[in-house]
Amino acid sequence: MTETHTLTVNGEVHEVACPGDTPLLWVLRDRLGLTGTRYGCGAGSCGACTVWVDDTPVHACDTPVWSAAGTDVATVEGLTEAGPHPVQQALIDHQAGQCGYCLSGIVMRGAALVDSARSARRPLTAEDVKAGLDGHLCRCGAHTRIIAAIVEASTGMSDEA
Numbered sequence: 001m002t003e004t005h006t007l008t009v010n011g012e013v014h015e016v017a018c019p020g021d022t023p024l025l026w027v028l029r030d031r032l033g034l035t036g037t038r039y040g041c042g043a044g045s046c047g048a049c050t051v052w053v054d055d056t057p058v059h060a061c062d063t064p065v066w067s068a069a070g071t072d073v074a075t076v077e078g079l080t081e082a083g084p085h086p087v088q089q090a091l092i093d094h095q096a097g098q099c100g101y102c103l104s105g106i107v108m109r110g111a112a113l114v115d116s117a118r119s120a121r122r123p124l125t126a127e128d129v130k131a132g133l134d135g136h137l138c139r140c141g142a143h144t145r146i147i148a149a150i151v152e153a154s155t156g157m158s159d160e161a
């Protein structure tokens, strides 16, 4: 049944008419034009569709739109108000992407990890990042550089580039 859902995405309020079980991913990409969030597996297994709902990373492919109503959704397009997030800068510095398909999801997960580590004043270890990225697939096998970049972002070194 089609219903109207009120969503706040990257600080903007949208009214979207669709069935409540429509995946948030389809609303973001097809209705709001936010195609930075990627469709990989569609089954909660690859992490390509990761966005934040109330500052917590979730898979947009298995989040029904009804459950996102009344929350603050952030996508890679709205991660920062100006300039790259330290994770994005570090990924650039390390030339960590190849095809880049996995990276918007990894950026959203990595930014949550880095923001938390910086708040706690405890930089991430490679093991922390590996555990944090456990649900993210990179088909290009760029994991080594991605992990190094996220560790560096947590230290603040990427801010000085």
Ligand code: FES
Binding pocket: 038, 039, 040, 041, 042, 043, 044, 045, 046, 047, 048, 049, 050, 059, 060, 061, 062
């Ligand atoms: S597309 Fe959502 S986890 Fe793969």
Ligand code: FES
Binding pocket: 096, 097, 098, 099, 100, 101, 102, 103, 137, 138, 139, 140, 141, 142
């Ligand atoms: S850079 Fe290609 S899938 Fe990760």
